[in-house]
Amino acid sequence: SQTIHQWPATLVQPVGSPLSLECTVEGTSNPNLYWYRQAAGRGLQLLFYSVGIGQISSEVPQNLSASRPQDRQFILSSKKLLLSDSGFYLCAWKDPTLVSEQFFGPGTRLTVL
Amino acid sequence: AQKITQTQPGMFVQEKEAVTLDCTYDTSDPSYGLFWYKQPSSGEMIFLIYQGSYDQQNATEGRYSLNFQKARKSANLVISASQLGDSAMYFCAMREGRRGSSGDKLTFGTGTRLAVRP
Numbered sequence A: 001s002q003t004i005h006q007w008p009a010t011l012v013q014p015v016g017s018p019l020s021l022e023c024t025v026e027g028t029s030n031p032n033l034y035w036y037r038q039a040a041g042r043g044l045q046l047l048f049y050s051v052g053i054g055q056i057s058s059e060v061p062q063n064l065s066a067s068r069p070q071d072r073q074f075i076l077s078s079k080k081l082l083l084s085d086s087g088f089y090l091c092a093w094k095d096p097t098l099v100s101e102q103f104f105g106p107g108t109r110l111t112v113l
Numbered sequence B: 001a002q003k004i005t006q007t008q009p010g011m012f013v014q015e016k017e018a019v020t021l022d023c024t025y026d027t028s029d030p031s032y033g034l035f036w037y038k039q040p041s042s043g044e045m046i047f048l049i050y051q052g053s054y055d056q057q058n059a060t061e062g063r064y065s066l067n068f069q070k071a072r073k074s075a076n077l078v079i080s081a082s083q084l085g086d087s088a089m090y091f092c093a094m095r096e097g098r099r100g101s102s103g104d105k106l107t108f109g110t111g112t113r114l115a116v117r118p
Helices: none
Strands: A003-007 A010-013 A019-026 A032-038 A044-052 A055-058 A064-070 A073-078 A087-094 A108-112 B010-014 B019-021 B032-039 B046-052 B064-069 B074-079 B088-096 B112-117
Touching: A003 A087, A010 A019, A019 A032, A019 A087, A019 A108, A032 A073, A044 A064, A044 A073, A055 A064, A073 A087, B010 B019, B019 B112, B032 B064, B032 B074, B046 B064, B046 B074, B074 B088
Parallel strands: A010 A108, B010 B112
Antiparallel strands: A003 A019, A019 A073, A032 A044, A032 A087, A044 A055, A064 A073, A087 A108, B019 B074, B032 B046, B032 B088, B064 B074, B088 B112
16 A cells, blocks of 8 residues: 655754755655645645656745655755745645545644744 | 635534535636545545546545535535544645646645534
8 A cells, every 4th residue: 555754744943944854655656746835724735746756846936946856755845944934744646547636644844933 | 716715714513413515616627626635633634535527426435425516616515424523624626637637736725624513
């Protein structure tokens, strides 16, 4: 069966510090991968998605970036965090060959102070 | 214009009763998919139900059913026989275009917080 992991689960970082959040998927190959951010009490906003290694599409302008160095690994990064980067970050995957839902990871709660 | 609109920020329902959570969508693409997810306080996103734009019948999954009214562009979630464990945020989402197009991206609504009263 497929599983999706995210780490860390919780992160507190000062403004201006770098960021690296990691997402890995097991039990599938060639998945579509997605990064979402959820502000407190709000809906999910798609940040990036990837349909293959090295292929990244950005949905909103921001100081975040994403990379997909391996088929089942998706990384969200920032060189300098802003206060507005605080939120709940969710990674998701989907089998592109099926009419199926996206499957979400457990999320990372980021607080920028 | 908002692609997904959920007009109920919060809802209450008595245990064992049915509840309807509203969702309207906006798209000009004839091919699309509609999804409902549940988010408990733990934060995980749990898939509940899916409706394709060409599906003739309303989707059902156990106690969940989707009241799909294509002409009105609504896709309301109906939860029958509410349980205390149903208390959570509920999100409606849409995929525009055929499966596999544009990365199968989803657009989410702002959610409805459901509280089930004992």
